[in-house]
Amino acid sequence: MKWTMAPSGMAEAAGVVIAALLADGHEAFFVGGCLRDELLGRPVHDMDLTTSALPEEVIALFPRCVPTGLAHGTVTVLQGGHSFEVTTYRTESGYADHRRPEHVSFVRDVKEDLRRRDFTINAICCGQDGVMIDPFHGARDLQLRLIRCVGKAEERFDEDALRMLRCVRFASVLDFAIAKNTWRGLLRQRDKLAHIAVERMRSEIERIVEGPHPQRGLGLLLRSGLLPRGKAPFPWTGRDLAAAAARSAGLADLQDARLRWALLLHALGSSADTAGELLRAWKFPGAALSGIAAVLRVREAWDAALAAEAPEDPGASAGLRRRWIAAVLAHGRSAAEGWLTVAEAAERAAGCSATATPTPERGAFSLGAAAASTSGPGSKASLPGIAQMRSWTAEMRLQSLGELAVSGHELTAVLDKRPGPWLGVLLNRLLLAAAAGEIANDNQLLLQEAQRMDRDEE
Template sequence: MKRNWLQAEPEMAAAGDEVLRRLETAGYQAYYVGGCVRDELMGRAVHDMDIATSAQPGQVIDLFERTVPTGLAHGTVTVLLEGFSFEVTTFRRETGYADHRRPSEVEFVEGIGEDLKRRDFTMNAIARNLDGQLFDPYGGSRDIERGWIRCVGKPEERFEEDALRMLRAVRFASVFGFKPLPSLWRGLVQCRDGMSYIAVERIRSELERIVLGPRPLRGLELLRRSGLLERAKAPLPAGAGQDSPAALAALPALAPERPALRWSLLLQALGVSASDAETLLRTWTFPGVLTRQVVSVLQLDEAAARLLEPAQEGAAGASGSFSPSGPSSPSGGMDWRRSWIKLQLVCGREATALWLERETTLKSAGALRNPDRALLVERAQEWHRQVPVHQVSDLAVTAGEVMALSGRRGGPWLGELMKELLEQVASGDLSNEQPALLNAVKERFEHGI
């Protein structure tokens, strides 16, 4: 009896079934394989569907109107049907992994059994036919039920073929909450030096899935224990998962949809400064936008820490419980507010919003042990909403108008004056209206600028 796909979009599943049906009608074998079968069994959403077949690439191309020759040397053709894409790959055997990544020889074979033999883990070595029947020669469905990660065959052989599989094992353990079997772990430790062969961008892709997944702390602890990243071409600093700041425990509470929040907190836990973070993230081939966001959040956090230093020094010298009330503490009124607003203008609106979102989440999770920092976050949320301008271009007066009023040529004085006007408007000392701003400029000239 046919088992319908429960975790895949119905239209995608129907289009996938049509691909299998055409291949079978033409006399070829065809199966769903890999992640789609695994995720269906696990009750996880299926986002794409890969197909393995006895048809060779040219035969697949002849059967379908729209195809893309994705990787003909490795037997892969992408079939486009009903608005969906399906990677259709010929049954194959792979040998000669000289670079710990790609096979030097690919041989097309007749049966699905030989094809499944080359796959990494048992849960990824399950095939499903058009009628919903499973071909599971390595007990992958049973391992899924038990929450096990087990290699197909000898772990050492699988990891020598492609060293990235070691990091994939950690990723699956982290994301799924599965347990790597002792045999797999022993093979991983034995083969971990092979990580030096893997391109940084491939490692970064796996690392992102771990850090942004549902159980990042588990993944980080497994990475620490395995020593995998220490052997990568661009190793991360050691320390995550062991003796890290208490705030790191709140990492899962930060929204994965906003990766800068998690990455900034993790880098801080690893002792990476804002000045070093940019170089590190670029070495790891992170996108420029994410790199800029993470660095800006770290810069703001370091500046906020400097604002808190006087309050902490006062706390250290006081007896009993400390209740800050001076101008160098969050409860110090306008002076503290002005200091924060100046900091916000320097670091930018985006960085401030990200930092406040991160710190608010940490505060809600009980991860902010410093009472001054918790109070700063509370006050800064309100101050952030109150700031009417964030950059000079937001002012109701332009640098050209200021020069025209002064009758002077531009120079450093102009930038300083525009910055001063910005701070006064942001703090609420001046309204952002052209007459008020020009009057303020006139007063500055009258008193000598």
């Protein structure tokens, strides 16, 4: 077979594995996702193989193997710097937990193996000669841009309830429609999703939100009613999700997955604390959770700044600048820039020139927060726009305590005080003053400023 979408080294190594199986008297084919993506003109990142050889026969044939799942007939063959899952033709039965089969039987007919698979577009195999075996017309469904279950949809979803989310994910990522009978089967079996581990659900939802057509996926999740039926909490109604999908129409424009989630949670009206709790319940990795929450904390800091500064006050701009710099120092430059990027996407979705800020109790947007003024030049009600806020960030003289030209030890010595909570407070006050350009980052000047601040506190 001639591959155009797979790396040549991978395709060549996979061909070596198939040739060895054929030479030993077995059948062997490329199968599943690699063929689907090749036919769609999408990059092929890995190749799975199916064979009539039993697992022990595969292991005996190749010097470098990993017994990945012998009970299910899967052996990982290492060849030419690549790894290939080689699975024996099998049938499955007895899905007691709506996820894993209780009984696996090895068979001799590749069509029986294809029959157990989830969707027709994944139930295609092809030999080295380029001849496809496609008993369920998956190639036709690829042309029709259609997700269709192999056989009866209700049975496929009853066997493995995660397939319902996979159905939505494929329709979203590929921008395909879902066949009517498949959709009806999904709706009838959706309560079975309660049997699926949270981690597995999250993995599918991540691929939807972070994929090329997230809005399509969100629409399908809304219509399917799948999310509230999982094990993890989902505190929003379908109406909330519908409104959030509209407000987060710029998701696909964001390349950073952290920012996509921040925009979606922002559109749902989540506070940083609530978002953190939800992401933790959905088993998001710690780094992802903290990164998303940090972006939302910057938003909250900016909302607090806007609430504290009266727009008509002549000093409002200076006050907002200082509060913005404080937010950048508290949560990090990456989180601050992340929020500005999210705000721009929300702005585009709102179809106006105002930065949208959430009203958590309503799960809605109120407009005008970080807005460029629409009142005309010189208006007392003018508020800084996103470009202005970026310039404030760029003008910051320093970014962290490590850059401050005075140490805690020096402060305790000059103030003749024992270390305590006061020290961190004072260091951060000095950091803010230096970052905002109110004082030079000079050791002696900072010590003098510390003494002044200390006197003012007495």
